[in-house]
Amino acid sequence: MGKYGRFVKNNSLFFIKLTKGYLIFNIKLMDKSLLSFDIKEKIRETKLGNLKIGGASARSFMRENDNIARPLVAIEIPYTIDNTYPEVLQTVWGCDKAEQMLEKACKSEADIISIKFNLTEENIDGSISDIAIFLKNTVSKISKPIILRGANNDAVDLKLLPFLAQNAPKQCIISFAQESTYEQIVPVVAKYNHLLVLRSPIDINLAKELNILSIDKGIAPENILIDPDMGGLGYGLDYGYSIIEKIRQAAFDGDTMLNMPIIAFIGEESYRAKEAKSDTFDTQWGDYKERAAMWEISGACAMISAGADIVVLWNPQSVQAIKSLLKGENK
Amino acid sequence: MSLTGMQIFKYLPGAKKAEGTNCKQCGCPTCMAFALKLAKQQVAIEKCPHIPSELKEMFCEASKIQQHEIKLSHTLVTGGENVMYRHDKTFVNRTVIAVWLDSDDKDFDKKLEQISNYEIERIGEKFKVDAIYLTGKNLETATKKVEAKSIAAISEIAPYSIVKGKDFETIEKSSQQALAQNKKDIILELEYGNKRLQDIVEELTLIRRAAIIKRYEPFTYPVMVKIPRDMDTLQIAASASVLLCRYASIIVLPFFNEAILSTLFTLRQNIYTNPQKPLQVEAKVYEFNEPDKNAPVLLTTNFALTYFAVAAELESLPFGSYLVVTPSDGMSVLTAWSADKFTAELVARSVKNFELAQKVNTRKIIIPGLLAHMRDELQEAMPEWEIITGTIEACQIPEFLKNG
Numbered sequence: 001m002g003k004y005g006r007f008v009k010n011n012s013l014f015f016i017k018l019t020k021g022y023l024i025f026n027i028k029l030m031d032k033s034l035l036s037f038d039i040k041e042k043i044r045e046t047k048l049g050n051l052k053i054g055g056a057s058a059r060s061f062m063r064e065n066d067n068i069a070r071p072l073v074a075i076e077i078p079y080t081i082d083n084t085y086p087e088v089l090q091t092v093w094g095c096d097k098a099e100q101m102l103e104k105a106c107k108s109e110a111d112i113i114s115i116k117f118n119l120t121e122e123n124i125d126g127s128i129s130d131i132a133i134f135l136k137n138t139v140s141k142i143s144k145p146i147i148l149r150g151a152n153n154d155a156v157d158l159k160l161l162p163f164l165a166q167n168a169p170k171q172c173i174i175s176f177a178q179e180s181t182y183e184q185i186v187p188v189v190a191k192y193n194h195l196l197v198l199r200s201p202i203d204i205n206l207a208k209e210l211n212i213l214s215i216d217k218g219i220a221p222e223n224i225l226i227d228p229d230m231g232g233l234g235y236g237l238d239y240g241y242s243i244i245e246k247i248r249q250a251a252f253d254g255d256t257m258l259n260m261p262i263i264a265f266i267g268e269e270s271y272r273a274k275e276a277k278s279d280t281f282d283t284q285w286g287d288y289k290e291r292a293a294m295w296e297i298s299g300a301c302a303m304i305s306a307g308a309d310i311v312v313l314w315n316p317q318s319v320q321a322i323k324s325l326l327k328g329e330n331k
Numbered sequence: 332m333s334l335t336g337m338q339i340f341k342y343l344p345g346a347k348k349a350e351g352t353n354c355k356q357c358g359c360p361t362c363m364a365f366a367l368k369l370a371k372q373q374v375a376i377e378k379c380p381h382i383p384s385e386l387k388e389m390f391c392e393a394s395k396i397q398q399h400e401i402k403l404s405h406t407l408v409t410g411g412e413n414v415m416y417r418h419d420k421t422f423v424n425r426t427v428i429a430v431w432l433d434s435d436d437k438d439f440d441k442k443l444e445q446i447s448n449y450e451i452e453r454i455g456e457k458f459k460v461d462a463i464y465l466t467g468k469n470l471e472t473a474t475k476k477v478e479a480k481s482i483a484a485i486s487e488i489a490p491y492s493i494v495k496g497k498d499f500e501t502i503e504k505s506s507q508q509a510l511a512q513n514k515k516d517i518i519l520e521l522e523y524g525n526k527r528l529q530d531i532v533e534e535l536t537l538i539r540r541a542a543i544i545k546r547y548e549p550f551t552y553p554v555m556v557k558i559p560r561d562m563d564t565l566q567i568a569a570s571a572s573v574l575l576c577r578y579a580s581i582i583v584l585p586f587f588n589e590a591i592l593s594t595l596f597t598l599r600q601n602i603y604t605n606p607q608k609p610l611q612v613e614a615k616v617y618e619f620n621e622p623d624k625n626a627p628v629l630l631t632t633n634f635a636l637t638y639f640a641v642a643a644e645l646e647s648l649p650f651g652s653y654l655v656v657t658p659s660d661g662m663s664v665l666t667a668w669s670a671d672k673f674t675a676e677l678v679a680r681s682v683k684n685f686e687l688a689q690k691v692n693t694r695k696i697i698i699p700g701l702l703a704h705m706r707d708e709l710q711e712a713m714p715e716w717e718i719i720t721g722t723i724e725a726c727q728i729p730e731f732l733k734n735g
Contacts, residue, residue: 284449298595
């Protein structure tokens, strides 16, 4: 071009100043409103204390309908540190006791504190009285909103979750009921007016069905959170990613049985992966401690991009990175 | 998306038995033949004298390219996407992961060496840094050095035009100018500047919508984003992960870092897996560490992820083993079971077809712990074998086998 002339700019008119004379053309710019996507209905809004969950009429990171989605970050601590808890996380926390971690978590930037009651069929009965004391003395002092999580074992959860619902010191999120447990768990959680996570196996129709069945059992639609049971980074994350995108689209299209906020337990899934907790990898895989955080961060970012309203994390470094990303502090 | 032969045929005289049916003026024996050829763009639409203007318009619109594929090297292309969401069909050309390098850097050769030596393997695929984004004064020399390592070099002297802008509007104007100058190969660059990630994602999403849905020419090109240098490594991993999901075609990392790369390659492998065709491996009997006839036998489905998780553990053992992989359409253990792709009958048939009984002396088969409830059913279908329930997680296999 330089040989023949140069551009001269004048608002929307562009001239190409040729060596001999001008070539003028008028640039028409696109009407950006043509690019807005149809969002018929917003996501159901749920409140937990003063915390607003869901309620957006925009996709993650997008300003749509004068609105922007505000995903929340939860940090999860186990009730007791057992040998399945990744060592690298104890290093990051700088302690190896659950109580100390919980104390630090309460001071973190996380919006929500999640406690995972990692009990077994063998020790559940003997632990109930300790849990009662824990709820009364420790959980009651937590000022942030709380998730109380079962062990992901039906036999344990059927005993544990009703107990937690009944004895929780304030309105909490109880997690989770699924197809095999909702009949027993839903009525108790509804009675004590908690929010309830409903888990279904990465399938949009099963998610909807479980919502409908649980509402029949007495829970209010605005007290439901959807957990599509996704996999972590490198381990089937793509399935959960697409299901979240599909559920979100159905909600925007007006499906009132799929428009509840979506919660993703990405921390637990991330630290199932060897890549996130083992230092036996070749140096090409990068610094072990850095990779341990990134594995969770990357999975969480994918879930938020797809439309998750709450990501539940295990690594306090990830909480910091994702909070600053959402606040726009990292630029 | 382009029109199918059937969609075109509906508008032709042949479909309505109208005047001009199978007139052969287009050179095809029938209207149907013409429709099929036109769908594949093997014949010009003008050849048919009976084409209604409605079809012509639809066809022209559908023939417009949504996003051009641009060659970055002999083996690497970027762009070419045609859906907004991976579940609509699939994403096509994986996000290019590039690393920024200054051609004037006194350690240029050393850094290039480090980048070109980087390689990881995951689920049977090898990943290397795709491209290097070059700046500085020695672009020509640097480009030659980079290309000699079989890595694509992206820079101002590349054979395509890089059209920059700070937002949607400025890119739109610059791109129109480039098009007016008859430039064909274009890469759009959205400048990060001081913007927040959410602003970048918003611009990228609008650009992708303008390309995919509106087929609006100025935006029908791949988009590059360079991540600023002043973020810490965790923030870079976070931003790059979001950009990978939300419409950057090329991501330039500000420096080389193995942990960021291995994380991003893994995310990219997930997001770019074709949802209609899960990664799968061949169904057969696999051998690890030269097993003898008494080595243990394990069994699982042909979902690539399951296979490689189990294979990695079996390889790490100090003794040999066999892994029987059943044909399950690439489904994971539980999915295959619930979709009837992992039935007792199917397993028994596979074991028989693989002639496992001739290969090994042992008569024990270890099945995935997730299928404990199928044990009795399998035992009944395969009475000559003893079915043993194994572990739920692959990482528990070594301990399970060591304990006999």
